[in-house]
Amino acid sequence: MDADEYRRMADAGDRHWWYRNTRLLLAELLVPHLERRANTDPGRRPLVLDAGGGTGATGGWMTRYATTVLADFEPMALEVARHDHGGTGPDGRIVGHGLLPVQADLNRLPFADASFDAVLCVTALCHRMNPDPGAIVRDFARVTRPGGVVCLWEPGVRRLRRGHDEVTHTGRRFSVGDMRDMAVGAGLQVERATGAYSFLVPPAAVIGLVERKEDEKSDVGRNESGLGGVFPAMARAERWVLRRTNLPAGLSAIVVATKPA
Ligand SMILES: C[S@@+](CC[C@H](N)C(=O)[O-])C[C@H]1O[C@@H](n2cnc3c(N)ncnc32)[C@H](O)[C@@H]1O
Numbered sequence: 049m050d051a052d053e054y055r056r057m058a059d060a061g062d063r064h065w066w067y068r069n070t071r072l073l074l075a076e077l078l079v080p081h082l083e084r085r086a087n088t089d090p091g092r093r094p095l096v097l098d099a100g101g102g103t104g105a106t107g108g109w110m111t112r113y114a115t116t117v118l119a120d121f122e123p124m125a126l127e128v129a130r131h132d133h134g135g136t137g138p139d140g141r142i143v144g145h146g147l148l149p150v151q152a153d154l155n156r157l158p159f160a161d162a163s164f165d166a167v168l169c170v171t172a173l174c175h176r177m178n179p180d181p182g183a184i185v186r187d188f189a190r191v192t193r194p195g196g197v198v199c200l201w202e203p204g205v206r207r208l209r210r211g212h213d214e215v216t217h218t219g220r221r222f223s224v225g226d227m228r229d230m231a232v233g234a235g236l237q238v239e240r241a242t243g244a245y246s247f248l249v250p251p252a253a254v255i256g257l258v259e260r261k262e263d264e265k266s267d268v269g270r271n272e273s274g275l276g277g278v279f280p281a282m283a284r285a286e287r288w289v290l291r292r293t294n295l296p297a298g299l300s301a302i303v304v305a306t307k308p309a
Contacts, residue, residue, distance in 0.1 A: 054103060058128045061105035065274035066245075069283040070170075070300075071109050073244060074199070076287065077304050078166060081197040082113040085165040088195065094165040099154055099188065100172020104129040104147055106201075107168050111147050114165065119152040121177075126151060154184050159191045167192050170201040173230075176219035182230050189234035195309040198236055200227055204243050204301035210256040224296060227303035236305035242290060243298025247282045252299055 061067050085094045094114035098107030101118035102125045110116045111133060118129050126149035133147035152158050154172060167188045173181035188198050203213070203221040213221075228241040274280045289295070 054122065054124050054128060057105050058103040058132065060272065061103065061108075061132070064272045065280040065283070067105055069280060069287070070106050070201075073283075073287055073290065074106060074168070074170075074201070075109060076291065077240065077302070078110070078168065078197065078199055079113065081166060081304075081306075082110070085196065086113070095163065096166040096168065097159070097164045097188075097191065098147075099157075099167055099169040099184075100175070101125075101129065101149075101168075101170075102172075104133045104149075106170045108133040108147055110166075110168065116147045117159075117164075118147050118149045119154065119157070120149070121151060121153050123151060154178065154187075155180075157187050157191055161190055162193045163191045165193055165196045167196075167198045168201075169199070171203060171216070171218075173200065174202050174218045174220050174222065176217045178219070181220075181222075182233050185230040185236075186234040189236055189307055192307045194307050197239075197304060197306050198231065198234075199302070199304045200231065201244075201300055201302045202227065204245075204298045205249055205252075208249070208252060208256055208299075210252060210259060222301045224294075224298075224301045224303075227301045231303045231305035234305075236307055238303060238305045240294060240302065240304040242294035242302050243296060243300065244286065244290065244302055245283070245299035246286065246295050246297060248279070248299040249297065 082094055096110050096114040096116050098116055098118040101107045101120055104118055120126055129147060129149045155178065173184060178184060192198055203218055206221050206223055208221055224241050224243050228238055231238050
């Protein structure tokens with residue numbers, strides 16, 4: 049990603065309505081799994097992987113429930129993540145159950161089989177440097193412990209292209225079906241496959257049409273309040289719906305799948 053985008057992501061992480069709601073939705077999807085893993089083996093703190101975790105803006109919250117390895121190839125992102133979410137002390141020990149930033153390429157994960165209780169990957173498979181996202185998901189399954197969970201969250205609606213995609217070097221977007229297929233292809237059992245931010249698809253499509261005539265634009269840092277609170281209210285309502293059912297499409301596409309025990 050552009051260097052400026054990391055700065056915007058880190059700065060916006062606390063303020064921007066999208067990040068706040070995304071963390072809440074991720075927690076609703078993942079906390080029951082993290083608690084179940086903690087109860088399975090009470091003497092052991094769960095270990096999770098935030099794959100392509102960037103600055104930790106969407107996955108840093110997991111440090112409350114598990115020791116969290118954040119893998120990303122961008123040193124600048126790892127530096128911000130270490131600063132914002134803790135890490136290791138001079139003796140190599142984990143500080144405050146913090147986040148452990150590791151420089152790694154998702155196409156060649158440097159982790160042993162069955163290392164993690166959970167793998168989270170938010171908007172990284174879509175990156176241009178990942179020619180075979182399905183192969184990466186198979187590797188996520190490899191490094192996940194039996195009974196563990198993999199949660200993938202990617203840009204939804206294949207045909208949508210926006211200036212924000214250029215800034216974030218997004219090479220592809222995924223349908224909910226694509227997400228399900230990748231999880232099934234990796235031998236995982238799909239628990240949830242759903243769209244999210246469905247209410248943003250029409251405005252994003254309009255912005256995409258307008259922006260074609262303009263320079264590349266990032267969504268991060270703009271409209272932090274979400275039209276003065278309208279989008280956060282709609283996101284809250286959508287979270288209520290998502291507690292009850294899946295949505296066929298959305299500006300984000302999500303799959304939550306477990307590795308057979
Ligand atoms: C749009 S950012 C999202 C970051 C974070 N997951 C979040 O939600 O805030 C995508 C991140 O994935 C990382 N990434 C993409 N492909 C990668 C790969 N093959 N190996 C390591 N990191 C990768 C990029 O460096 C970038 O930090």
